[in-house]
Amino acid sequence: MPVEVISDRETWDTFIDAGPSGLLFHRWDFLEITGRWTGYKVLPYGIYRGEELVAVCPLFHKRVCGLSIVLSPPPLQAVVPYLGVVMGKDYATARQSRRESMLQVVADGLREISGDLAPDYFSMSLVPGFRDVRQFSRDGYRVRINYTYAIDLTPPLETLWENLNGKLRTSLRKFEKDGYFMEEGDDLGPLYEAVGRRFSSPEMNIPMVTRRYFEDIFRVYPDHVHVYYLYDRSGALKGAGTTQEYKRYILWVGGPKIDGTSANEYLQWLLLRDAKEKGFPEFENTGANNPNLNMHKAKYNPALSVYLEVSRKNSAGKVAEWVYSSIASSPRIKKRVVPYIE
Secondary structure: OEEEOOOHHHHHHHHHHHOOOOOOHHOOOHHHHHHHOOEEEEEEEEEEEEEEEEEEEEEEEEEEEEEEEEEOOOOOOOOOOOOEEOOOOOOOOHHHHHHHHHHHHHHHHHHHHHHHHHEEEEEEEEOOOOOOOOHHHOOOOOOOOOOOEEEEEEOOOHHHHHHHHHHHHHHHHHHHHOOOEEEHHHHHHHHHHHHHHHHOHHHHOOOOOOOHHHHHHHHHHHOEEEEEEEEOOOOEEEEEEEEEEOEEEHHHEOOOOOOOOOHHHHHHHHHHHHHOOOOOOOEEEEEOOOHHHHHHHHHHEEEEEEEEEEEEOEEEEEHHHHHHHHOOOOOOOOHOOOOOOO
């Protein structure tokens, strides 16, 4: 059984939990919720060598105007930066010869999947650290480089502080002196209002997700997804952000500036400290592909981490790609294209 759609939640989540590269985005319920709110059919494929489950690959499939679209993650929801193949727990420590053998099995499996789904347009963004895409290149996939920011949390907190930009340290001292404080919240209302303003603004070329999407994720993963609010001394809300705390500490979705202040800088520092105190090895701040955010995020002295996107399309698929990049993301008409925008 070289390839099959896995139907057992426990089998899937056990595999994701065991491997170092499986993220919360890959877990069963996260996939189901994402599929439900994006309108794609979730296909949780397992790729086998004999009876051994070598890798899993969650794909999202949809037919649009007769075209077969296969994506991982799906588009138009803006909050899953990468997904794709997860190798088994032995892959990271295996000898290179065994790694290449396992990747060959994955390549063969994806060819079988492609034969079944016959995608006109296929795109998959792989997790950071998945660098060996030679098999994809040989099979005619286009490879695109994307970036995220990551801060190594193993140094002492004092070192992390000294690594910050000098002007940023001055700003953070002021917020601390003025009595700003962070609390974990149990109400998504203020977060969603802030995120709604952000994604509905005319200059944003991505749609926002319904509040019920966030509510479902927070309900299912209360131990791994958290919302944090920043308040000033009087208790007025000044910042909001969410984290994923599962294997990695990821600053996931944040709100825009409130009242035009830079209080989000202080919120990010407090979250970095929170990640350090909880023993996470790394603090990831997604968004390194956005030039409007790069200078802000670079103030924390992060390392630039690479993740790769592989894609392939036929002549009909080129039309589908254009539709998603040029029409569905247009701020003027995205509410007509994406019915779950509120």
